[in-house]
Amino acid sequence: MQNRGSGPVVRADIYVRISQDLTGDELGVQRQEEECRKLATQLGMEIRHVWVDNDLSATKKDVVRPDFEAMLQSKPEAIICWHTDRLIRVTRDLERVIDLGVNVHAVMAGHLDLSTPAGRAVARTVTAWATYEGEQKAERQKLANLQAARQGRPYTAGIRPFGYGDDHMTIIAEEAAAIVEGANMILAGESLSAVARKWTESGLQSPRSKVRGAKAWTLRGVKKVLTSPRYVGQSTYHGEVMGEAQWPPILDPEVHYGVVAILNNPERFSGGRRTGRTPGTLLAGIGQCGYDGCTDTVNGRGYRGVPVYGCAATHTRTPRSIADDRASKATLARLMFPDFLGQILESQNAQDGRSGAQLQSQAQELRERLDGLAVAYAEGTISLSQMTAGSAALQKKLEAIESELVSTAGIPPLDPVKGVAGLIEGWPSLPLPTKRAWVDFCCIVTLNPARGRHMSSMSVDDHVTIEWRDVSE
Template sequence: MDDPPSGLLPAAGIYCCVPRIDDHDQSTVDRRELRCRDYARAHGIEVAPAAVYADTARAVWKPEGARPGWMALLAAVERRRIRVLIVDSPGALARHRAGDLVRLLRSSARHGVALHSVGDMWNLADPAHRRTLLDRATNATRSAQAVSRASRTAHQHAALAGRPHGGGRRPFGYEAGMGALIPAESKVVREIFSRFLEGETLRAIASDLNVREVPTSLGSVWTVGGVARVLDAPRYAGIRVFRGQVRAGDGTYLLGAWEPCVGIEEWEQVRALRSPHGPTPDDGARESVQRHEYLLTGLVECAACGHSMVGSIVGGYRMYACASTRTQPPEQCARSIGAASFEAHVQQDAVRILQDWDGARVSSLPMVGHRHPDAPTGAGHAGVVVRSASAVDGIATGPDAGIHWPRVPLRRRAEALRFLYTVIRVGPKTTSRGVFDPGRIALIPHPL
């Protein structure tokens, strides 16, 4: 273990970032920072002022996306400004930001920074875990390079042979006959799902895949229809279709033996958006429905197992369900709560907070305010805006809060709620089915 010598408390830093849109764990950046701080406290590590490095924009997950918090962190490691670092959810970095993780692990080793981690099964304080993660991330960066080489070659071959078909039909992402997952292609499948859920059109997705020369399973170019077929196919969520049905008589999904590319929730969200009775295919409307269908996304946590609870359609109803249902037993936890009453309850509480709002006081708080990236970092954040009071700009406070709140667009309401609360925990069911029980819900407001 890399615990610091006793009696010595080296300056420690924290890194956390906004979750990727398809991440099981949709905890907010605040919540992630909090769990790093809890870990630090429990291990006698003192987090240095101005050493909380955070990336709050989803762009951090894009290959060339801005990652100001990350760059500041690397600079701090390289200049030896911190000697201990607590990283939130290193597994997600290994999966989706492999190059970043490789650089951090190497740089930390070179500069003698002791690593710790929270948020997932990985423990960066354990050299064996570090080695495994480094291997995986290194392989991922290599295979990404190999994919781009292989896809160029595949295109050349297809073009030379003058054939639109690459031989045997096989579903994109898998060996023929729903065989082994093809890692590079399954990554593209996940990308298609997440980009669609982020509001991109089928045309934009197809055209970008073609620009990057990613071939289809037939070695041809992507069309709007080809992207649609990926989004609509239950197989990518591991669901089997039998006689046109995806569910068994008891209403549960029929599951295939193959490894899924995406979670059932993502597939259901996509299906809801693409359903003829669902939202219109118009980009703006579609995006707004997706983002706002679940007002409390990123805020809700299962009090039993600590996983985030994510918006899901269960038996045709909007629910928040514990994300651990997607892991294997014994970790499985089936906790869920109906979305409508739950959201109404939280909004009622939020209105109460807004009625007592003291805007001048709130924006004068060092932790909040309308901070700029280059603002003084005395509040403990490394020059990155972690939360801004602008989330409640334009939202009526005081006696009229209750009248105005329902008229605020859902997107703004969701932002305001994420500003008002650090986390909302959902406890066990205490009443009979179908009866809403506010006693299950623990609202943890952000300390203001």
């Protein structure tokens, strides 16, 4: 023990750390600090500073301990810790502490005099055994986790997953409903931002964010939930699907893997075509470019703050409001012709309310999502097991739809009682895919280039050319 009257008082730094703080209340590091302060009093030392790394590992190479680094830079006169393994767990960190040339005092492990060769030798030996035990413990834990994953048991050491209770198996109804709604929003062409806002405004919190005091959902957090195999009842280990889980699923496989294909497709973030994503505009992929020699269809985009349609080569910049209004009115006008409506009603499948056009659209979406899974695997954003499981689920759904298509007439839905009057009245509130199916079934829409004219001087007919399709085709 240091003699208080033998010389200047040493000003020591206290360092405290725990690897996991599941509750976020920092009680563990507070207890360590109390014990370290008692030791400082016994040693006759003053406290210069207290350094705290809460909820941080000291063995992982990719984890930086901010306060540990700051303490080394501050050149302390001495260090007090609860136990030496709170301060140093691996040799690389020990050598950095040795370079300081100071004494280390531990509540539970005694004094390490790093200023002498003998003290440094003892410290290296203690750290070597600590490293060995840490590695052994990690290997045992890995084997235990792998075995649990293969048996479909949940990993319960961490914070509960969104949608499930503290046992990681019992479904929480409100959160599960939000997951289903979020997945359907992505399939309908909405963004991760929209889902994040929806969940946040509903007062739902990520369990991990709740512990850390955050309220709003992040895009990363939403994506992690919607793409996790856990929600289709799959047990995983390091991203690889290990088999069926013991907990109940929340999402249907075709819904989940459709979302995975959309969210993990690299083109989603590059401004390119979003594979598997439902078109968000009326004429995207339907309207044709009217430039001579161009065979492309158009897609929605912006031009000087105005939403427009244009082909890949930007031959045309037709205002969306003009094109959508013209195509909608032309479609409804075509349906008012008695011969057209009569032939539709005769050919409509009376046994199934779903139309061939709808089924074709669904089948195409599934094909694109299958492609999206393959692209995501090629880019390394999902594993082989995820792609295989997802492809099987989507392929099964695709086969069912293609089988159903055999007996349909290939037309959009129409209520035979309300007829065209009901369709006209309800047109503004129809789902976008239904509107698109009707427009494509009734009309050939061509969007014309300006050919040197100013946009404001062009009439509706200058912008848009409509040809009605023959129903017999």
